[in-house]
Amino acid sequence: MSAPAVEVERTEETPRTGTISVVPLLRRLHFYAGVLVGPFLVIAAATGMLYAFAPQIDGVLYGDQLRVGSVGSSTRPVADQVAAAQAALPDGIVTGVQLFDDPEATTRVVFALEGLPAEHSRTVYVNPYTAEVQGQLTTWFGATPATTWLDNLHSNLNLGVPGTLYSELAASWLWVLALVGLVLWVQRRRTAKRRARALLLPEKGAKGVRRSRSWHASLGMWALIGTLFLSATGLTWSTYAGENFSAALTALNAKAPVLDTKLPGSTGSAPSGEHSGHGSGEPTAVPVDPATFDRVLGTARTAGLDGPVDVTPGAPGTAWSVAQTDAVWPMRQDKVAVDPATAQVTARADFADRPFLAKLSSWGIQAHMGVLFGFVNQLVLFLLAGAILALIVFGYRMWWQRRPTRADRRAPFGAAPKRGAWTQLPLWFVIPAPLVLIAIGWAIPLLGLSLLAFLVLDGLAGFVRSRRREEQQA
CATH class of the missing domain: 3.10.450 (Nuclear Transport Factor 2; Chain: A,)
Known part of the structure; x- marks a missing residue:
């Protein structure tokens, strides 16, 4: 690519003085977020591709069992x-x-x-x-x-709790990158003929950085819904944003009802727990009579629990629980509590009775894990992860292609969009922005903290450069 072409691209990316627009700020945000969060997204996408096909991997490794x-x-x-x-x-x-x-x-x-x-x-x-x-x-x-x-x-790089920060950071920024990229691409193609084609397909005849950008943006349009879905569902069981999501469900009374395994006439209560996304409870380990399993299972089958089930013995003086474990659409997730002595159903919690948000959460988690729609679900996740990897490659390629190539201005990468974009923001954006950022930072803490850290570091870097420029002019 010739040097003049590079300079034209840099000029096009430079905001015009006096223009009132949010685009320069969004362009700078998209650039830095992509550069800094890109490596985390690469890891998340690559490990997600592997996890999506865990059942097939299990079949190869543990088929005998x-x-x-x-x-x-x-x-x-x-x-x-x-x-x-x-x-x-x-x-x-x-x-x-x-x-x-x-x-x-x-x-x-x-x-x-x-x-x-x-x-x-x-x-x-x-x-x-x-x-x-x-x-x-x-x-x-x-x-x-x-x-x-x-x-x-996939979730913590096998590093335990500290490692979960990487996946939560990736999920926290993925939706931001997707939506900001959407705005930037729509704004750039707003005057194009056959606008739908211009948004969804790469630009014909484009070369250099324009070609990379058109592939990056059009692919991002096709993957938009999927990336938003992965971000939202990934955050639901993350460490910090997940806690806020759970608190919100509790406040809205939208959590799945808990199966009560308390026996009639007893004073204690032993609700049946469930591990997010994996469907097994944490029972109390006490010796049991094997014959009780058939008696309890027979009662559960009579109560309508067909398909795959988990039968879990209860603690002494509590009922046993039987839970359907079919996570493929349409899901079968009903549960019953059975008195092991009388083989009578003492309580039940049906999937149909869950609040809509609780159902939506279950569907989202199973789809994120590649289970809800069987092999089709796995294939879609594989293609979506591949699209995210391609988006990142095109993004870094654009950064490299925009590098200055003149002999007196060579650099390994392209320059970032200029500072000062905040001075061009319209009033309708400036007034609500602080409240929106505070709300988002509370709901998604890692997003808020990383954004704040970037602003502080960027401000310090700008201050240092300004002082150096003043010293050189003195």
């Missing part, structure tokens, strides 16, 4: 399967049984075992037709070691 060799004509009683698992793991205490409607799936008997990390269990995989044990794995809320590793890689 997860699948039966041949499908039989009838299944053995759950009590026989639990007894076989207990014989294979005599030191453990049964805390749940996971049953599936897939005829090729094994039954998973979950154990509490001394010495395991927090929130981990030992799962024994039993052939439901022969009651033979096919293996055992250490699991996390029902997830295999590989899925657990991929989940943690």
Whole structure:
């Protein structure tokens, strides 16, 4: 690319003196946010692509445990399967049984075992037709070691709580980048003929930075809804924004009803918990009679809980819980509490009775995990993550293409949009902006803190450059 062409691009990006517009500020925000948050988004997108296909990865790594060799004509009683698992793991205490409607799936008997990390269990995989044990794995809320590793890689880089800051920062800025990019592209193409085509397809005949920008922007238009969805659903279970989201659901009385496992006549209450996005409770580890599983399961089936279910023993003096675990659309997520002594249903919590926001949250989480619409969901997530990676590549390429190339002004990258954009802001934008920023900063703390840090650092850098310029002129 010739030097004059580069200079033309820089001139076009430079705000005109006296122009009242929010575009120069948005352009500067989009540039710096993209440069600084881009690496975090690369990691999130790449690890998300892997996690989306965790079921297939599990099938390759743990097929011997997860699948039966041949499908039989009838299944053995759950009590026989639990007894076989207990014989294979005599030191453990049964805390749940996971049953599936897939005829090729094994039954998973979950154990509490001394010495395991927090929130981990030992799962024994039993052939439901022969009651033979096919293996055992250490699991996390029902997830295999590989899925657990991929989940943690995506959410916290396997660094624990400190690592969650990276994914929350990426999710916090993703929607900002998407919406600001939308405004910038619409503003740039506002006078183009066949405007819809100009917005959605790359510019014909464009070269250099113009070509990169048209591909970056048009691809961003196609991925807009998906990126907003990933940002919103990712924030719902993040560390800080997720807490605010949960508090908002509580204030709106929009959380899913909790299954009450208190038995009639008892004084205590033991609500059944649920891990966000994984669907397994945290039961109390006490010895149980395997025969009780069949009795409780039969009652739950009679109560209408078909499909895959988790049967979870309760603490002494409380009911057992049976929860549907079908997360594919339409979801089956009903729960019942069953008295293990009388085999009577004592309470239930149906998915249909959840507030709309609670349903929406469940649908969003399962879609984010690639489960809600099966393989199609996985494929869409894969393509969306690939689009985000391509957007970042085009963005950095534009930065490199806009670098000065004249012999006396060479630089490794292009210059950032000029400072002073705030002086061009219209009054209608300036007046509500502080309140809006405070609200957003409270709801999404990492976004607010990182934006504040950028403003402080940018202000200090501007002050230092101004002082140097004054010293050179003196």
